[in-house]
Amino acid sequence: MNYRHAFHAGNFADVTKHVLLVRILVHLLRKEAPFRVVDTHAGIGRYDLAGPEAKRTGEWQGGIGRLDAPFGDDVEALLAPYRAVLDATRERYGRTVYPGSPAIVRELIRPSDRAVFVERHPADADTLTGRFNATANAKVLRLDGWTALGALLPPKERRGLVLIDPPFEEPGETEHALARLAAAIRRWPTGIYALWYPIKRGPGMDGPLARFAASLGREALRLEVLVADPAGRAGLAGSGLLVVNPPWTLAEEAGTLLPALAARLAQEPGAGFRCEALRAAAGPAHR
Numbered sequence: 001m002n003y004r005h006a007f008h009a010g011n012f013a014d015v016t017k018h019v020l021l022v023r024i025l026v027h028l029l030r031k032e033a034p035f036r037v038v039d040t041h042a043g044i045g046r047y048d049l050a051g052p053e054a055k056r057t058g059e060w061q062g063g064i065g066r067l068d069a070p071f072g073d074d075v076e077a078l079l080a081p082y083r084a085v086l087d088a089t090r091e092r093y094g095r096t097v098y099p100g101s102p103a104i105v106r107e108l109i110r111p112s113d114r115a116v117f118v119e120r121h122p123a124d125a126d127t128l129t130g131r132f133n134a135t136a137n138a139k140v141l142r143l144d145g146w147t148a149l150g151a152l153l154p155p156k157e158r159r160g161l162v163l164i165d166p167p168f169e170e171p172g173e174t175e176h177a178l179a180r181l182a183a184a185i186r187r188w189p190t191g192i193y194a195l196w197y198p199i200k201r202g203p204g205m206d207g208p209l210a211r212f213a214a215s216l217g218r219e220a221l222r223l224e225v226l227v228a229d230p231a232g233r234a235g236l237a238g239s240g241l242l243v244v245n246p247p248w249t250l251a252e253e254a255g256t257l258l259p260a261l262a263a264r265l266a267q268e269p270g271a272g273f274r275c276e277a278l279r280a281a282a283g284p285a286h287r
Ligand SMILES: C[S@@+](CC[C@H](N)C(=O)[O-])C[C@H]1O[C@@H](n2cnc3c(N)ncnc32)[C@H](O)[C@@H]1O
Pocket: 001, 003, 004, 005, 017, 040, 041, 042, 043, 044, 045, 099, 100, 101, 102, 118, 119, 120, 121, 124, 143, 144, 145, 146, 165, 166, 167
């Protein structure tokens, strides 16, 4: 268990994931009925981009560091709640602090909604508990995120989101994650599910996602931003979010947001985006 998110916080993958996370939460907030959020791989909730870990990689400079200049009005309208969470975090904790998924969730949910943040790393779970256990509607569990999926689903609410954001450091983690996701959907079929995945050189997600989609029998979106051509790069070239039972608004919103983010976050030729309904016939490739 070597992965520490502090080295990567605020990078292009975090920004893409968090922008989409906020859009899903905005959708859930439109209805009065309370909802549940389960964050199975939560991290420590907020990160100091001036701290030693973030400074060592400098990854945030290619992510949140590129978002200062405004986009066009249509993009800014969709980014506004994400920017509001950034502003609130910076005001409370300092200009150099970037919010992780628990901070974003806690900032946006209402007192009637509930969130559970799961983290397995002992020190990170302690940090997260110190930061997030104080509010009545948020709970931190030091637990294996995959075990939590079995234990926490279904919640009493019909609506909600399960964010699954593993580090993908073990071989075979993609197949494992998709199998656990399928089992979770069977336990709580009405929830929205968002699984983050890395895009790197190699066999990629086409095969696993096609097999997953074939057995899914429900709607799903494949949303990706590439900052480089995976074939020409040893490290992370992009990241994706597989969203099952997506809000009906998300495909259109992603169609506005992802091209703008891909253009802004691009690092090398081959950058682009994908916004594809998984059960549809072969959609557009990366552009
Ligand atoms: C990519 S980071 C999470 C980032 C966070 N979701 C965010 O968006 O701010 C992945 C986290 O999962 C934790 N982790 C790794 N394996 C885990 C497991 N089996 N169960 C729960 N957490 C795990 C790591 O310690 C790390 O903090």
